[in-house]
Amino acid sequence: xxxxxxxxxxxxxxxxxxxxxxxxxxxxxxxxxxxxxxxxxxxxxxxxxxxxxxxxxxxxxxxxxxxxxxxxxxxxxxxxxxxxxxxxxxxxxxxxxxxxxxxxxxxxxxxxxxxxxxxxxxxxxxxxxxxxxxxxxxxxxxxxxxxxxxxxxxxxxxxxxxxxxxxxxxxxxxxxxxxxxxxxxxxxxxxxxxxxxxxxxxxxxxxxxxxxxxxxxxxxxxxxxxxxxxxxxxxxxxxxxxxxxxxx
Amino acid sequence: xxxxxxxxxxxxxxxxxxxxxxxxxxxxxxxxxxxxxxxxxxxxxxxxxxxxxxxxxxxxxxxxxxxxxxxxxxxxxxxxxxxxxxxxxxxxxxxxxxxxxxxxxxxxxxxxxxxxxxxxxxxxxxxxxxxxxxxxxxxxxxxxxxxxxxxxxxxxxxxxxxxxxxxxxxxxxxxxxxxxxxxxxxxxxxxxxxxxxxxxxxxxxxxxxxxxxxxxxxxxxxxxxxxxxxxxxxxxxxxxxxxxxxxxxxxxxxxxxxxxxxxxxxxxxxxxxxxxxx
Numbered sequence: 015x016x017x018x019x020x021x022x023x024x025x026x027x028x029x030x031x032x033x034x035x036x037x038x039x040x041x042x043x044x045x046x047x048x049x050x051x052x053x054x055x056x057x058x059x060x061x062x063x064x065x066x067x068x069x070x071x072x073x074x075x076x077x078x079x080x081x082x083x084x085x086x087x088x089x090x091x092x093x094x095x096x097x098x099x100x101x102x103x104x105x106x107x108x109x110x111x112x113x114x115x116x117x118x119x120x121x122x123x124x125x126x127x128x129x130x131x132x133x134x135x136x137x138x139x140x141x142x143x144x145x146x147x148x149x150x151x152x153x154x155x156x157x158x159x160x161x162x163x164x165x166x167x168x169x170x171x172x173x174x175x176x177x178x179x180x181x182x183x184x185x186x187x188x189x190x191x192x193x194x195x196x197x198x199x200x201x202x203x204x205x206x207x208x209x210x211x212x213x214x215x216x217x218x219x220x221x222x223x224x225x226x227x228x229x230x231x232x233x234x235x236x237x238x239x240x241x242x243x244x245x246x247x248x249x250x251x252x253x254x255x256x257x258x259x260x261x262x
Numbered sequence: 263x264x265x266x267x268x269x270x271x272x273x274x275x276x277x278x279x280x281x282x283x284x285x286x287x288x289x290x291x292x293x294x295x296x297x298x299x300x301x302x303x304x305x306x307x308x309x310x311x312x313x314x315x316x317x318x319x320x321x322x323x324x325x326x327x328x329x330x331x332x333x334x335x336x337x338x339x340x341x342x343x344x345x346x347x348x349x350x351x352x353x354x355x356x357x358x359x360x361x362x363x364x365x366x367x368x369x370x371x372x373x374x375x376x377x378x379x380x381x382x383x384x385x386x387x388x389x390x391x392x393x394x395x396x397x398x399x400x401x402x403x404x405x406x407x408x409x410x411x412x413x414x415x416x417x418x419x420x421x422x423x424x425x426x427x428x429x430x431x432x433x434x435x436x437x438x439x440x441x442x443x444x445x446x447x448x449x450x451x452x453x454x455x456x457x458x459x460x461x462x463x464x465x466x467x468x469x470x471x472x473x474x475x476x477x478x479x480x481x482x483x484x485x486x487x488x489x490x491x492x493x494x495x496x497x498x499x500x501x502x503x504x505x506x507x508x509x510x511x512x513x514x515x516x517x518x519x520x521x522x523x524x525x526x527x528x529x530x531x532x533x534x535x536x537x538x539x540x
Binding site: 067 | 268269271272312315316319320323324359365391445465
């Protein structure tokens, strides 16, 4: 299995790069004949503080989990303790202290791609989602799978997210979604945080033809494209993250 | 489309509270024996300010998504912040965060994790103190708001339109406020007209009426007057109200009549949530 991957990101228009609260993690350099590949995106909720930190911790934890099955759930208490420790390192004013007590929230989407057995063409993939970041499985010019949301109207202002507080994850069990499938050589996976995923699903629903993302797209070209979409009102002004994973 | 402007540090939202401080605010709130309306309302306003501060608190500090003012009307009409902010009308939320008049310690009941409740001490910042004297010069308060908003809009012409929330327990004592209310709601940014919401506090036990979409069910001329003074809820706030379980018609207005404490808290939560916080 050969995996080529790219990551693109942009903060909200008007915000600095330091204020970007999405996060992504992607395995390092492309390696030929790999048997296993992981990547993830997360979207820290705007109205919580230290959510960028929480998002970054979640994607790292997903990508670093052992090959015999990501069990992020078991890792949560340790991650939550780490988050509290990092947030509490310096004295905070009253509001930062109270805000931190409310915890940070983030959507998480992870993708694992596995090579097939010897002699098998293609292989398996599996994904884990909490919240409204979305995975699209594309074959040729066709989207053959969208997960966990598959139509634009399914996005709401209040997705269930993963919390850095113990008490904030009560509803998670019923909202944590997993899926598995098979990939064929030449397939591409796109992982998108919510604003871009919403735009993408809307385009599909309106019957627009899908054009593949250029394999050598530069970050600056991506930034220009996103800025144009925001300017014409097609894309909500939100942090944007896109991962492209091409498997052969 | 109106009421869709993004709330950002460049284009903050403006929230202006007009708080009745007339002598009758000394009376108990219906259903809350021993709790004066003035004290209960001060707690609600302080809690709301605290929540707005927390909403804007980020890892690096406070983002100025809101400019907030509190105008009191009773024996006097004017800015009602206590402490360092005394005399200021609209204040950026970061300055509010850093300048409470004092931080009190209050206790609240919290779940002890094994089915019981325990007292927990919490910090309670106070910016606004209860007072109650004189009449109800609502017309003067609305004119004061008009002056403040005119100046604010000249600096924020493309922002989300200002939101004014008038909270009162009685009828205006300085004349019919209709014209003064109209002067407030005729102010506009490029995103729409200023919003004026009215909350009437209950003196007797009666079912609160929230977000009505017509005058038909209102009990008297006074309620109808306040209804007519109130702006329609923008679609995004209608959506929030529905999410909170209210049956809200398309023509629903930002108006509550006979509100008890819970209704006031719910109303302020919905009425101070412009969409599109960046």
